[in-house]
Amino acid sequence: MADERQYDWASLGIDVTKPSIARTYDVVLRGKDNFEVDRAFVDEIAKIVPEIYDVAAYNRQVLGRGVRYLAGEAGLRQFLDLGSGLPTVQNTHQVAQSIAPESSVVYVDNDPIVLAHGRALLAENEHTTVVTADVREPEEILAHDEVRRLIDFGRPVAVMLVGILHHLHDDEKPQRVVDTLMDAVPSGSHLFITSFCASSQEAVDAEVQYQGLLGTGRFRTPAEIERLFAGLDLLEPGVVPLPLWRPDGPVPNELTVGHRLMYGGIARKP
Numbered sequence: 601m602a603d604e605r606q607y608d609w610a611s612l613g614i615d616v617t618k619p620s621i622a623r624t625y626d627v628v629l630r631g632k633d634n635f636e637v638d639r640a641f642v643d644e645i646a647k648i649v650p651e652i653y654d655v656a657a658y659n660r661q662v663l664g665r666g667v668r669y670l671a672g673e674a675g676l677r678q679f680l681d682l683g684s685g686l687p688t689v690q691n692t693h694q695v696a697q698s699i700a701p702e703s704s705v706v707y708v709d710n711d712p713i714v715l716a717h718g719r720a721l722l723a724e725n726e727h728t729t730v731v732t733a734d735v736r737e738p739e740e741i742l743a744h745d746e747v748r749r750l751i752d753f754g755r756p757v758a759v760m761l762v763g764i765l766h767h768l769h770d771d772e773k774p775q776r777v778v779d780t781l782m783d784a785v786p787s788g789s790h791l792f793i794t795s796f797c798a799s800s801q802e803a804v805d806a807e808v809q810y811q812g813l814l815g816t817g818r819f820r821t822p823a824e825i826e827r828l829f830a831g832l833d834l835l836e837p838g839v840v841p842l843p844l845w846r847p848d849g850p851v852p853n854e855l856t857v858g859h860r861l862m863y864g865g866i867a868r869k870p
């Protein structure tokens with residue numbers, strides 16, 4: 601586990617007194633780049649949704665299946681991974697480059713800890729980079745030198761908003777964020793979204809904890825998540841609970857609260 605006292609975290613812009621989204625996600629992925637305050641937050645969520653660790657795993661698994669589809673069948677070679685989180689196993693560049701080694705991947709996150717730990721990733725190859733930026737300012741991301749260096753906006757791009765849009769309030773205009781990004785990429789580009797979903801009473805209770813302790817976002821309904829793809833061709837099977845999106849193996853007959861806590865899908869820009 602990371603030690604609050606080990607470094608001058610504040611000099612890196614890292615606040616160890618409040619939970620952060622990236623670090624709490626690291627907790628549920630059973631990573632080691634998190635602090636006591638993050639683990640305490642997850643303990644509270646686990647009281648409401650004991651399956652929260654499985655939910656994180658479903659999200660990582662669908663991220664892997666989605667990127668495999670995008671780099672494989674869809675033939676994409678450029679990935680803009682927004683709200684990328686701390687490096688973990690089977691990151692976007694590892695999945696995409698295992699299919700096409702020339703794939704470019706730009707990771708974007710607004711938490712400075714992602715850049716601090718992402719440097720190891722940076723060293724991994726010349727087609728991968730990490731940028732600190734805020735998805736609520738999509739124009740700045742699109743204009744960013746590092747983004748422009750690795751992404752050619754004349755060729756199709758996989759725009760990934762995986763596990764992030766539920767951290768945006770309605771007045772932070774998630775639809776505007778999506779539209780600005782998708783307007784900047786050509787036909788054949790794809791949009792990949794997963795999001796917490798207000799799909800049960802437990803989800804609604806967990807949302808209250810998220811808003812209270814992290815101060816961010818809203819869990820949306822399946823219909824609201826589907827509307828984010830407006831104007832794009834939604835691929836089969838549509839916007840569904842994550843374990844049901846093109847599963848590699850058999851899926852359970854009855855879905856639990858945890859199976860239904862996050863929904864997602866992929867669409868193609870016509």
Ligand code: SAM
Binds near residue numbers: 683684686709714
């Ligand atoms: N995309 C990864 C995945 O699905 O496995 C990580 C998801 S993690 C739950 C959400 C990430 O979004 C965190 O690392 C957090 O720092 C980042 N994030 C939240 N709000 C953001 C914003 N406004 N701009 C950029 N990144 C943001």
